[in-house]
Amino acid sequence: MTISPTELPVLDYLHAQLAGTLTDDQTCQFRYPTAISRTLGIRLKAVLAGRAVVEMDTDPAVHGNQQGTVHGGLLTELADAAIGTAHSTVVGPGESFTSIDLRAVFLRPVWRDTLRAHAYPTHSGRTITHYQCDITRSDGKPVATVVSIVTTLEGERSQRR
Structure with missing residues (x-):
């Protein structure tokens, strides 16, 4: 017996994933995780429409730079994951998106910790959205602020992404 997939809106898919109620036949237009x-x-x-919170455990033995702290590129990837997840919840069927700018400001070093990244829009237009992502460590202190500009792609431009 073949089960035909049910494509859900991204936000519904992610809510089901978080709740642990996602079934094997449920999909969405993007790959998560x-x-x-x-x-x-x-x-x-x-996750909410246009907003996402992600976290990860860091360890300088795995994620470290030459100074023995967590590499800034990892912090940037964490923010990009939160921003991409946030934006995926607001694109329509058949649309895609890509970052066109990403800038990070590092506020303090990180070693072994659980980091949390909160992404939210600061301005939303028809095809361009500006995001901010605040990364904090487990004690609530800020680690980095990342801003990004994301463009929504429609029609032929959204294909093969």
Whole structure:
């Protein structure tokens, strides 16, 4: 017996994933969790339309730079994962998206900790959305602020992404 897949809106899919109620036949237009999130251990913690919270456990033995702290590129990836997840909840069927700018400001070093990234829009237009992502460590202190501009792709431009 073949089960035909049921495609859900991204937000519904992610809510079901968080609730643990996702069934094998349910899909959405994007891949969640993403391959990079699985590889790095990035976990979705909360999602609303245009907003997402993700977290990950860091360890300088795995994620460290030459100074022995967590690499800034990992912090940037964590923010990009949160921003991409947030934006995926607001694109329509047949649309896709891509970042066109990403800038990080690092506020303090991180060692072994659980980091949480909160992404939210600061301005939303028809095809361009500006996001901010605040990354905090487990004691609530800020680690980095990342801003990104994301463009929604429609029609032929959205294909093969």
